[in-house]
Amino acid sequence: MGKSTHFSGQPLYSQIIKLLDKSQVLQMSRNCGGERYIKRFDCWTHMVVMLYAVIMRFDSLREITASLQAEARKLSHLGLSIMTSRSTLSDANKRRPESVFASIYRDLYATYRSRLSSDSRACKEAKWMKRLQIIDSTTISLFSNLLFKGVGRHPKSGKKKGGIKVHTVIHANEGVPSDIKFTSAATNDSFMLQPTALSKGDIMAMDRAYIDYQKLEQMTQRGVIYVTKMKKNLKYNIDNDTMYQTPDGLMEVRVQYVSFTKQIKNGETLTHKARIITYADQRKRKLISLLTNDMDMDPSEVIAIYRKRWEIELLFKQIKQNFPLKYFYGESANAIKIQIWVTLIANLLLMVMKKGLTRSWSFSGLATMVRITLMYYVDFYSLFNHPEKDWEARLQATSDRTPEPSLFD
Numbered sequence: 001m002g003k004s005t006h007f008s009g010q011p012l013y014s015q016i017i018k019l020l021d022k023s024q025v026l027q028m029s030r031n032c033g034g035e036r037y038i039k040r041f042d043c044w045t046h047m048v049v050m051l052y053a054v055i056m057r058f059d060s061l062r063e064i065t066a067s068l069q070a071e072a073r074k075l076s077h078l079g080l081s082i083m084t085s086r087s088t089l090s091d092a093n094k095r096r097p098e099s100v101f102a103s104i105y106r107d108l109y110a111t112y113r114s115r116l117s118s119d120s121r122a123c124k125e126a127k128w129m130k131r132l133q134i135i136d137s138t139t140i141s142l143f144s145n146l147l148f149k150g151v152g153r154h155p156k157s158g159k160k161k162g163g164i165k166v167h168t169v170i171h172a173n174e175g176v177p178s179d180i181k182f183t184s185a186a187t188n189d190s191f192m193l194q195p196t197a198l199s200k201g202d203i204m205a206m207d208r209a210y211i212d213y214q215k216l217e218q219m220t221q222r223g224v225i226y227v228t229k230m231k232k233n234l235k236y237n238i239d240n241d242t243m244y245q246t247p248d249g250l251m252e253v254r255v256q257y258v259s260f261t262k263q264i265k266n267g268e269t270l271t272h273k274a275r276i277i278t279y280a281d282q283r284k285r286k287l288i289s290l291l292t293n294d295m296d297m298d299p300s301e302v303i304a305i306y307r308k309r310w311e312i313e314l315l316f317k318q319i320k321q322n323f324p325l326k327y328f329y330g331e332s333a334n335a336i337k338i339q340i341w342v343t344l345i346a347n348l349l350l351m352v353m354k355k356g357l358t359r360s361w362s363f364s365g366l367a368t369m370v371r372i373t374l375m376y377y378v379d380f381y382s383l384f385n386h387p388e389k390d391w392e393a394r395l396q397a398t399s400d401r402t403p404e405p406s407l408f409d
Contacts, residue, residue: 005389008379012370013055014077015380017048019112019349022079025104034100040082043100046092049084050329050342051349056371059327061086071375093335101341102180108345109178112352116174128301132172132203134309135192135210138316139163139185140325142336164336167192170315172205172308176348177315182337190215198224205309211291213262217272220293227305230276230289236260239273253299254278277302319347322367359385 008015022044029035029043053064065086068075072083117130142162163185168177169192181192189209198204200223208229219226240257256276264270277299278289290306319325323343328336354366361369361384373383382389 004378005393006378006383008377008382010077010377011074011375012378012380012383013052013374016055016349016353016370017051017078019352020047020104020108024107028103028107029096029100032097032100032103034096041084041088041092043096045080045082045084046089046096047101047104047342048078048080049089050093050338051346052078052374053329054323054339054342054346055350055367055374057322057324059324061089061329064089064329074375090330090335093330093338094332095334096338098334098337098341101338101345105180105341105345105348108348109176112348113171113174113178115352115355116176117171128203128305129173129308130171131201132205132305132308133169133178133198134172134312135167135169135204135206136309136312136316137165137167137189137192138320139165140320140340142328164340165189166340168312168315170312172311175311175315176351177344180344182340195219195222195224198222200224203227203305205305207309213260213270213272214264216274216293217270220272225292225294225297227290227292227294227302227309229306230291234260236276251280255299257295279303318363319343322364323347353380356381357384 025044025047026035026042034043049064049068052068056067058064058067065084068084075081075083140163142164165183165185165187167181167183167189169179170177183191189207190212193204193206193210193212193215195215195218198219203225204219204227206226206228208231211228211231211234216226236258238256238258241254242256243254244252246252254277256278258274258276260272260274262270262272272293273295274291274293275295276289276291278287279299280286281288290302292302294302323346325340325343328339330336330339350363350367350370354361354363366384369384369387
């Protein structure tokens with residue numbers, strides 16, 4: 001049988017890790033103290049092994065080491081010169097600072113963010129798309145409550161399960177996290193909203209968990225627009241109230257100009273002016289009220305901005321469904337954070353590779369196919385732009401072959 005039309009001299013995985021700069025990875029590790037007392041298992045080896053495990057969706061150290069042993073002949077292509085044992089990988093996850101992998105992620109994001117946002121479809125989006133940032137958090141459940149304080153109790157046993165909360169900010173036209181922080185699941189989300197980190201003209205879409213009058217007023221003073229969902233228990237004074245109806249006499253949208261008042265610690269009174277936009281969600285069959293400090297934008301645009309907030313929920317779903325975050329390769333807080341950082345790195349690298357394809361792939365479909373062919377000697381772009389090319393070539397060869405004569409003709 002001849003070679004595949006997609007044949008490459010390097011495994012597909014080696015093409016993915018070429019997006020990483022080995023010398024820079026090692027330098028960042030030295031800067032964070034990750035190479036101290038290390039003889040052979042350096043940060044590059046650690047990164048390549050963990051990234052391999054995450055893309056392959058392995059659930060244990062035993063699966064990782066057994067798979068690497070089966071692929072021993074191909075490891076030299078990945079820049080690996082040693083065979084990783086379970087104890088070595090476990091010790092590295094426990095001792096190498098997670099800040100090393102945080103630095104690698106942030107460096108990759110800074111390097112490839114222009115490629116992530118260079119989608120021609122973004123030009124057709126609304127003018128505010130490039131200025132829109134979305135903030136939210138997702139909780140990853142853990143089996144132990146000793147490392148990260150959890151919330152809620154099991155309804156039968158009464159035991160409290162631990163959890164780590166991943167606070168995330170994304171740019172709507174990029175689709176990957178631009179800022180990330182880890183806390184215990186019991187931490188309130190509002191701390192992540194930092195008005196001083198935003199610039200004039202930025203738009204922030206967020207959930208109601210981030211409502212804080214002082215921060216909302218700071219955003220207004222800095223010229224930052226926010227759009228969030230209303231809380232039911234907010235108290236305010238209505239300055240103006242206008243309702244717009246459809247030709248059938250039904251409410252289309254209601255716009256209220258309101259004032260919020262709050263006593264601050266030093267005894268002063270804080271007054272924050274905003275606008276409440278209430279509309280009927282036909283799909284959910286209920287009224288939804290949005291809060292914004294933009295007094296002039298068309299209500300339909302405010303509603304469209306808030307609906308874009310769903311992008312971050314889709315990102316959380318994408319990461320949790322396509323990468324292993326139910327089982328962890330270590331029990332320490334450091335090991336758990338390393339696995340989450342490597343998962344985010346894997347997600348970013350696959351998103352960058354996906355942007356280079358001319359064929360349309362869902363992320364889930366691409367991640368599955370990459371997992372199947374990760375150690376095959378095939379060219380990534382050739383295979384994923386035209387995966388049926390080999391089969392077409394085989395059919396063509398069969399049709400061109402002269403049929404053998406039959407004895408009964």
